[in-house]
Amino acid sequence: MNELIGKPIDRVDGRLKVTGKAPYSAEFPLKNLAYGVTVQSTIASGRIQSIETHAAESLSGVIAVITYKNSMSLHTLTGGDPGQGKFGERDLLPLQSDRIFYDGQHIAIVVAETFQIAEHGASLIKVEYEEEKPVFIIEDALSDAFQPASALGGGEAQTHRGDADKALETAEAKMEQTYITPVYHHNAMEPHATTAEWTGKKLTLYDSTQSVVGSKNAIAQILGVPPDDVRLYSYFIGGGFGSKGFTWAHSVMAPMAAKHVGRPVKIVLSRQQMFTSNGHRSRTIQKISLGAGKDGQLISVKHLTTSETSFVDEFVETAGAATKMLYDVPNLDATHSIVRLNKGTPCPTRAPGEAPGTYGLEVAMDELAYQLNIDPVQLRLVNYADKHPQTGQPWSEKHLKECYERGAQAIGWAQRNPAVRSMKEGDLLVGYGMATATYPANRSASSAKIQLFPDGHAVIYCATQDIGTGTYTILTQIAADGLGLPMASVQCKLGDSKLPKGPNSGGSQVSASAGGAVWAAALTLKSKAIQLAIADKESPLFGQSEESVQADGGKIFIAGSPEKGETYAQLLTRKGLPTLETEITTNVSTREGAPPAAGGEKKGGDQESSAVKADEGVDHKKYAFHSFGAHFVKVLVDPTLGTVHVDKIVGVMDIGRVLNLKTATNQIMGAMIFGIGMALMEGTIYDPTNGRVVTRDLTDYLVPVNADMPAFDIQFIDIPDPYISPVGARGIGEIGITGITAAIANAIYHATGKRVRDLPITPDKLLS
Amino acid sequence: MEPFSIQQATDAPTAIKAVGAAAGSKFIAGGTNLVDLMKMYVERPAVLVNINGLNLNKIETLTHGGVRIGALVRNSDLAYHPLIEKRYPVLSQALLSGASPQLRNMATTGGNLLQRTRCPYFFDISFPCNKRTPGSGCSAIKGYNRSNAILGGSDHCIATHPSDMCVAMAALDASIRIEGPDGERDIPFTDFHLLPGETPEKETVLKPGELITAVDLPPLSHSARSHYLKVRDRASYEFALASAAVVLNMDNGEIKSGRIALGGVGTKPWRATKAEQLLQGRPSEELYHTVAAAALEGAKAQTYNGFKIELAKRTLIRALTITAGGIA
Numbered sequence A: 001m002n003e004l005i006g007k008p009i010d011r012v013d014g015r016l017k018v019t020g021k022a023p024y025s026a027e028f029p030l031k032n033l034a035y036g037v038t039v040q041s042t043i044a045s046g047r048i049q050s051i052e053t054h055a056a057e058s059l060s061g062v063i064a065v066i067t068y069k070n071s072m073s074l075h076t077l078t079g080g081d082p083g084q085g086k087f088g089e090r091d092l093l094p095l096q097s098d099r100i101f102y103d104g105q106h107i108a109i110v111v112a113e114t115f116q117i118a119e120h121g122a123s124l125i126k127v128e129y130e131e132e133k134p135v136f137i138i139e140d141a142l143s144d145a146f147q148p149a150s151a152l153g154g155g156e157a158q159t160h161r162g163d164a165d166k167a168l169e170t171a172e173a174k175m176e177q178t179y180i181t182p183v184y185h186h187n188a189m190e191p192h193a194t195t196a197e198w199t200g201k202k203l204t205l206y207d208s209t210q211s212v213v214g215s216k217n218a219i220a221q222i223l224g225v226p227p228d229d230v231r232l233y234s235y236f237i238g239g240g241f242g243s244k245g246f247t248w249a250h251s252v253m254a255p256m257a258a259k260h261v262g263r264p265v266k267i268v269l270s271r272q273q274m275f276t277s278n279g280h281r282s283r284t285i286q287k288i289s290l291g292a293g294k295d296g297q298l299i300s301v302k303h304l305t306t307s308e309t310s311f312v313d314e315f316v317e318t319a320g321a322a323t324k325m326l327y328d329v330p331n332l333d334a335t336h337s338i339v340r341l342n343k344g345t346p347c348p349t350r351a352p353g354e355a356p357g358t359y360g361l362e363v364a365m366d367e368l369a370y371q372l373n374i375d376p377v378q379l380r381l382v383n384y385a386d387k388h389p390q391t392g393q394p395w396s397e398k399h400l401k402e403c404y405e406r407g408a409q410a411i412g413w414a415q416r417n418p419a420v421r422s423m424k425e426g427d428l429l430v431g432y433g434m435a436t437a438t439y440p441a442n443r444s445a446s447s448a449k450i451q452l453f454p455d456g457h458a459v460i461y462c463a464t465q466d467i468g469t470g471t472y473t474i475l476t477q478i479a480a481d482g483l484g485l486p487m488a489s490v491q492c493k494l495g496d497s498k499l500p501k502g503p504n505s506g507g508s509q510v511s512a513s514a515g516g517a518v519w520a521a522a523l524t525l526k527s528k529a530i531q532l533a534i535a536d537k538e539s540p541l542f543g544q545s546e547e548s549v550q551a552d553g554g555k556i557f558i559a560g561s562p563e564k565g566e567t568y569a570q571l572l573t574r575k576g577l578p579t580l581e582t583e584i585t586t587n588v589s590t591r592e593g594a595p596p597a598a599g600g601e602k603k604g605g606d607q608e609s610s611a612v613k614a615d616e617g618v619d620h621k622k623y624a625f626h627s628f629g630a631h632f633v634k635v636l637v638d639p640t641l642g643t644v645h646v647d648k649i650v651g652v653m654d655i656g657r658v659l660n661l662k663t664a665t666n667q668i669m670g671a672m673i674f675g676i677g678m679a680l681m682e683g684t685i686y687d688p689t690n691g692r693v694v695t696r697d698l699t700d701y702l703v704p705v706n707a708d709m710p711a712f713d714i715q716f717i718d719i720p721d722p723y724i725s726p727v728g729a730r731g732i733g734e735i736g737i738t739g740i741t742a743a744i745a746n747a748i749y750h751a752t753g754k755r756v757r758d759l760p761i762t763p764d765k766l767l768s
Numbered sequence B: 001m002e003p004f005s006i007q008q009a010t011d012a013p014t015a016i017k018a019v020g021a022a023a024g025s026k027f028i029a030g031g032t033n034l035v036d037l038m039k040m041y042v043e044r045p046a047v048l049v050n051i052n053g054l055n056l057n058k059i060e061t062l063t064h065g066g067v068r069i070g071a072l073v074r075n076s077d078l079a080y081h082p083l084i085e086k087r088y089p090v091l092s093q094a095l096l097s098g099a100s101p102q103l104r105n106m107a108t109t110g111g112n113l114l115q116r117t118r119c120p121y122f123f124d125i126s127f128p129c130n131k132r133t134p135g136s137g138c139s140a141i142k143g144y145n146r147s148n149a150i151l152g153g154s155d156h157c158i159a160t161h162p163s164d165m166c167v168a169m170a171a172l173d174a175s176i177r178i179e180g181p182d183g184e185r186d187i188p189f190t191d192f193h194l195l196p197g198e199t200p201e202k203e204t205v206l207k208p209g210e211l212i213t214a215v216d217l218p219p220l221s222h223s224a225r226s227h228y229l230k231v232r233d234r235a236s237y238e239f240a241l242a243s244a245a246v247v248l249n250m251d252n253g254e255i256k257s258g259r260i261a262l263g264g265v266g267t268k269p270w271r272a273t274k275a276e277q278l279l280q281g282r283p284s285e286e287l288y289h290t291v292a293a294a295a296l297e298g299a300k301a302q303t304y305n306g307f308k309i310e311l312a313k314r315t316l317i318r319a320l321t322i323t324a325g326g327i328a
């Protein structure tokens, strides 16, 4: 058992993807398909005075032009849970009014016989506006800032413990600074795309989404059709990073247009449109105050974040989320204010909150360490939280000390000279920096079904999705191990809203949630097969006890005597069963703010299940579930030209059990690369006079390229977390981006003596 | 993109005739710049004349020792040509610092000369831009102008010429061969690109229908050394914040004469002739600083690009240091 879980197994869909055979949402060549291209506002605030569509309508090949004047009406969706259905902009349903809230708002859709004609038609639409003065800079609207009661999904937005102000006053050492992170755009490789087809009252959607069930629900409710009449497919997704977690206007506009023209319609957003129409990570202004004793023991932490939201919804970038749990400090304020701006609504972006928040907090910790002349690692050990400092819960597992130790060892931390600007390699300055990584270990309810067939192969079904992270692969490994089947005998079906409901891909929860459910289903199904065999006179296992039987290589047999047994195929064939199947729902939630959940619950008539029992045995509310890690970074800085090269990153991650060393390493490495982008080059620019997006492609919005890559040393503690699920794996998609930006910024400080507190750290900021 | 028709040309005269015949027609070579601009509706040619079939893809030695580069020679072929690598390393380095391998495999010498600015406002037709729509105003001057020029700008336009190749060619005193309806002519490199002045839409001295056929590089003395240095926001696949091409004639460790061109900072490939006059004598930090100060004389900072003045100086000093080999 457990031969496959953990191994660096190749992606099961790798070949399909590299040979171009994996169908993405824009790649379903439906019969009679029409193409939709949206027209977007070119002002950030005001009204449409007139919209001239005639030229487009008369263009040969244009089927229809839809604007607020001739659009069907829609229904507001207020839900806030992406797993159940969350529309990106609650108060801005597409094409319902002449009101403009931000630059790049969809104001029309042109439907044509070909993409080229639709696009050409879109360019012919002339719009006159009644322009109003937009507000697009947080600092200009601070007087209207407000503190929201809660963050996404009911998460806590304002945290207080003790008296942070008073404690700060009495502190022997104080560190107070403001840190700024710019707007980021996710820029998934695959653009957002939706293809919609009506068959009578039923709607079929191919939609690139991080939540097949949530998007299906959201689109159905906004259109006013019963969710059961809608089926949504998202078989392959070319990355989302949060931008495909909410449902955005184009996904509603495709079925609107399809209804309007009575044909299937496909909409693919252009790269330019992806800078306005599918969320972004808000800019943050983080005011951080640390109060400590001379020994570095924190007595007060204040982390006051101001971020932006739109005029049509509220989103909070919870930069203080990690601050409330990372260090053992008795007095704390972690607050969040938001300001309404004439921009699209922000949304989660890889480690929402934690990514910019750990930049602020972990740079502040570095500043305090230098101020007190304490080693930055030591400062973190002095303030090590042995239990969750806010709730007092014990951690399910925490091996952060070992992360620090192994990381420091691997980078040569002790050998460095900690004095700033003290180390050189040739003409380049050398700097070392470190920071802590952390992200909550979320698990939520998930169902999964597995069917076993008489030819010995099994199929997993779950309405979750693989956003490029490797979900197909790890679920296959889990089911194969659970059933005792080789990888090749297990098929995994995801990305279809009609399957048993799985989790949305957000909060790094899919591996723990769907993985837990698949594991439970696999064990239940194995046990079902064994029970069938031991009760069957014709089986070589007849009369044996269930406990004495094990499964491996597609065979069930007496432990220790592989010759005494039979294959699943033999069993099912003899019994004349077309399938043997089970569907399990594991109703577990480790999420903050989530209602208490039962340990396990199942349907489909399975009465006994050891897996579900294993879940039941655990009081999930007893523990705080978090992953931890440490990044250590070496940078080389050209002191004259201000250019920075990240030379090496060591990341040691404590994420419970590693399910697949290859996909896990991928996730951490990708997140580290995101971190290099945040630290050194990324950021969306808005025109300072009118609030319109200036950087609208990947030549202006820079992300790291191969030449920017460091040597990576990615390590895992790999100790299973027995409380998150019997599989023992916590999520891994987001933790890698937390802390990394701070570690790079801290290394740059060590190299140069320059503290840059507004990202990105471009060459101009290091010229001196 | 607007609908267009495309014609195939097999020799220069037919190509020139085809472009001359229809208003709004354009040559297309590698298409790496033109097609992008067409997708963004910045360029809207009704007719494209494909010149890839023309016999202009050779690199030849000229009798006086120089080199003739056909207009259709791909940037990667040029960069890796032994003659260029050996005699004109500054050009090879400049080419390889630009774009990506895939783009360089398509991009041609002629197209590179005529590539248009990367000013973000120029690329987005919903913004005013004098270069794209004369008289509409310049969004960059009052807007976000971190990437824009500090040298050679006007009240009408401050867009940089983005090419790396051109910076090296400017420093090499190249000349451009042109064939047009009225015959052939040669234009010294530094006269080819125009300053924006009041007509930023006019970028070169090319007349309608004129075809670039080649770029000629004059011979360099055997003791000449050259180098190209580019500073940017990421390590590759990005345009210059500042760059410098340096060609030095050295004798006995002394600089006899030199040529300097700057990139990323000027509205055209920026030859720093005044600074070159100071470029003589024993290499020293002091000399380089004097030269760099002269090269940036008259530089005008905008709201977001003031750092380029200092960065360009340092880039030039570094390039001089590397070229001269040692010191500073």
Ligand SMILES: Cc1cc2nc3c(=O)[nH]c(=O)nc-3n(C[C@H](O)[C@H](O)[C@H](O)COP(=O)(O)OP(=O)(O)OC[C@H]3O[C@@H](n4cnc5c(N)ncnc54)[C@H](O)[C@@H]3O)c2cc1C
Residues within 6 Å of the ligand: A699, B026, B027, B028, B029, B030, B031, B032, B033, B034, B035, B036, B051, B071, B072, B075, B097, B098, B099, B100, B103, B106, B107, B108, B109, B110, B111, B112, B113, B114, B115, B162, B163, B164, B165, B210, B211, B212, B213, B237, B238, B239, B240
């Ligand atoms: C993502 C990206 C990054 C880039 N990065 C860099 C960089 O870092 N540095 C850099 O220098 N460049 C860079 N480039 C620009 C690249 O070098 C140019 O796009 C390329 O050199 C243009 O050559 P082409 O043959 O493709 O020209 P085309 O796109 O075919 O043509 C460009 C223009 O030249 C005209 N033309 C072409 N040939 C002739 C001729 N023989 N006679 C008359 N007119 C002609 C065309 O009509 C058109 O107007 C980048 C481009 C891209 C897309």
Ligand code: SF4
Residues within 6 Å of the ligand: B117, B119, B120, B121, B122, B128, B129, B130, B131, B132, B137, B138, B139, B140, B141, B148, B156, B157, B158, B159, B200
């Ligand atoms: S700098 Fe030139 S190209 Fe840029 S907006 Fe102004 S006029 Fe247009």
